[in-house]
Amino acid sequence: MEVLQLLLDGVWAALQPVNLGLAFLGVVIGLLVGAMPGLGSVNGVAILLPFTFVIQQLTGTVSSPMIFLAAIYYGAMYGGAISSITLGIPGASTAVATTFDGRPLALQGNADRALVIAAVASFIGGTIANLLFTGAAPLLATVALRFGNPEVFALMLLAFATFVGLGGDDIPKTIVSICFGLVMSSVGFDIISGAPRLLLFDSTEWFSRGIQFLVLAIGVYGIGEMLWTINSTSNDIKMASAKINLRRVFRALLWMRKCWKGTLIGSFLGFFVGILPAAGATPGALMAYGVTKMVSSRRRHFGSGEVDGIAAPESANNSASTGAMLPMMTLGIPGSPTTAVLLAGMVIWGLTPGPLLFTDSPDFVWPLIGSFYVSNVIAVLVNLACIPLFIRVLRMPFTILAALIFVLSVVGTYAAYQNMYDVWLMMFFGIGAFLLRILDYPLAPAVLAIVLGPIAEPTLRQSLLLSDGSWMIFIERPIAGPITICAIVLMLLPLLGLIRRKFRAMRD
Amino acid sequence: MRVAEFVAALAIALFSVYLMWKSGEGPSWDPNATRFANIGINVNNEGPGSGFWPFWLSLAMLVSSVVIMVNAALRRTPQSRSEERYLDARGKRMFVLVGGGLLLFLALIETVGFYGAMPVFLFAYIRYLGRHPWWLALLIALVVPIFCFFFFDIAMRIVLPKRLLEPLFIPLYEIFL
Structure with a gap:
């Protein structure tokens, strides 16, 4: 019952006017970035992270800036559906599966029904995930308290192995992306011996402070992805009209009875997929869609406007976004690019992510968890109330939006580090990211790697110091062993697939 | 697309080699430090040296980019088979x-x-x-x-x-x- 008391205190803290206002603002921003094609939660969070220093300064707490960013994350999961349904292009990758049935339903003139179901399913998914999170997080943190360096490194290895094994991208390219991020994180000076190292091009002005995480993240998500979106989208998009009023909302709510199955599958499946490092909300939503279609008796109607096909991915992406917070908060390992940014934010605000967070900073953890519940309610209300407004904003031309985002990225990078070198570096990373993005290099692993690098390197080196240079330490320790073996199996998974295909080809 | 794929991988490979060379550098205050003395797993019984992490990861990057080049040359990836221009x-x-x-x-x-x-x-x-x-x-x-x-x-x-x-x-x- 102690958890219940802590949770109630947390909800109470989240309901304080400042936090409530921040959650509201965050949800609105999140809904907008989520709804804008080309922008997702990660862009919103990365570009706005520098601005949270003000919130920290003004409120004097670390939980308030986090509540703001988490609300953006949350809102974006709702917002993605709006453009998936009305424009037929996903507002964020997490809402790809929502287009499968949401768009057909909208073209049949039932955009309101699709939007309401998406919002309500998102709410249910978020609520179920919050309950699971509240139950599991303190337990997991207690277990993780016993982790030493080898265990933490084994977990890092697992995070990268999931990218290689399950990422679905070209494997050598994924490895390049991971290694690039990890090496860039080690530029500047050696954390253990204090010796300067990797001063690229022998320039102390540029590299002696190391490469800041936000420089890469804003470069990739503020510049690179924007250039890519400008390059790959054309401007002729047909908008389905949606009229919403109270009566239509209630009528649409009745349809929820028909999609409880998809909602439940999405809520639970999404949460567990979200926990896996490197998986996150996008595969969670796609899997929920697939499983719901598989078990549905109306399987044949999927793809032509089936309500279950909207409820499943929408509940799943919300649920997964909460699930992704679980390893971030308890183990210090992000489960998605967005949580990687949140994790980096926590470090910047002076927190140490990891199991100690629950015992050392309960005044951070519980208001944040409380805010998940509060933001979820705000998000569904704002979403239902403002759908017509969002649809109007979606008509904002991309040429204006892009210009604003470019300016925001440049100003944000400067404000974070107050240094023009970092701004130039951000721009070079952004342009490089665009050039590689066309060739399908996955960029999220690099962003995750530059966050995890400063944790992974010391844990690896201290483990090897402990073992006099023997790698067996990662296999022999009781908790690290199974995790390492899982990681190795995951990394070998694509190789097995390759061998099987070769074998089959030979037999034919 | 195939040429671009190859050129990009080549650029990454060259950059990896540069990173490996740079990782081996000793601290500037120690003129006697020999290059690549710091990349071992147990340097002077003090565990892995300062160049250990970046050196071996850059090597992994180099190997991967060589694989990408080979894949591109043999038309094994969708990008290297694509007839589309890199940028129209x-x-x-x-x-x-x-x-x-x-x-x-x-x-x-x-x-x-x-x-x-x-x-x-x-x-x-x-x-x-x-x-x-x-x-x-x-x-x-x-x-x-x-x-x-x-x-x-x-x-x-x-x-x-x-x-x-x-x-x-x-x-x-x-x-x-």
Whole structure:
């Protein structure tokens, strides 16, 4: 019952006017970035992270800036559906599966029904995930308290192995992306011996402070992805009209009875997929869609406007976004690019992510968890109330939006580090990211790697110091062993697939 | 696409080699440090050296980029089989205009500061790339920098560089700070 008391205190803290206002603002921003094609939660969070220093300064707490960013994350999961349904292009990758049935339903003139179901399913998914999170997080943190360096490194290895094994991208390219991020994180000076190292091009002005995480993240998500979106989208998009009023909302709510199955599958499946490092909300939503279609008796109607096909991915992406917070908060390992940014934010605000967070900073953890519940309610209300407004904003031309985002990225990078070198570096990373993005290099692993690098390197080196240079330490320790073996199996998974295909080809 | 795939991988490979070479460097205060003495797993019985992490990861990057080059040469990936151009004419124009515009924006910041460069960039982008009416472009080009000034310089006390335009801001500082 102690958890219940802590949770109630947390909800109470989240309901304080400042936090409530921040959650509201965050949800609105999140809904907008989520709804804008080309922008997702990660862009919103990365570009706005520098601005949270003000919130920290003004409120004097670390939980308030986090509540703001988490609300953006949350809102974006709702917002993605709006453009998936009305424009037929996903507002964020997490809402790809929502287009499968949401768009057909909208073209049949039932955009309101699709939007309401998406919002309500998102709410249910978020609520179920919050309950699971509240139950599991303190337990997991207690277990993780016993982790030493080898265990933490084994977990890092697992995070990268999931990218290689399950990422679905070209494997050598994924490895390049991971290694690039990890090496860039080690530029500047050696954390253990204090010796300067990797001063690229022998320039102390540029590299002696190391490469800041936000420089890469804003470069990739503020510049690179924007250039890519400008390059790959054309401007002729047909908008389905949606009229919403109270009566239509209630009528649409009745349809929820028909999609409880998809909602439940999405809520639970999404949460567990979200926990896996490197998986996150996008595969969670796609899997929920697939499983719901598989078990549905109306399987044949999927793809032509089936309500279950909207409820499943929408509940799943919300649920997964909460699930992704679980390893971030308890183990210090992000489960998605967005949580990687949140994790980096926590470090910047002076927190140490990891199991100690629950015992050392309960005044951070519980208001944040409380805010998940509060933001979820705000998000569904704002979403239902403002759908017509969002649809109007979606008509904002991309040429204006892009210009604003470019300016925001440049100003944000400067404000974070107050240094023009970092701004130039951000721009070079952004342009490089665009050039590689066309060739399908996955960029999220690099962003995750530059966050995890400063944790992974010391844990690896201290483990090897402990073992006099023997790698067996990662296999022999009781908790690290199974995790390492899982990681190795995951990394070998694509190789097995390759061998099987070769074998089959030979037999034919 | 195939040529681009190959060239990109080659560039990454060369960069990896450079990173490996750089990782082996000893600290600058120790002229006697031999290159690559710091990449071992147990240097002087003090565990892995300072170059251990970046060196071996750069090697992994090098190996991966060589695999990408081989894949591209043998047409094994969808990109290397694609007959599409890396950037079509429209894409190239976009890249030169937007990418070049962004670099010019930064160069302008270095000379006339944020508040000189922002209106120019915003107006040029919205009016000439976006082809929006000039009054809208002008409105955004003026509102955004004014908002930024009050948000950063006044509220947050993060002073954005003004460079050549510094003198113009002195009266404003006197009023608001």
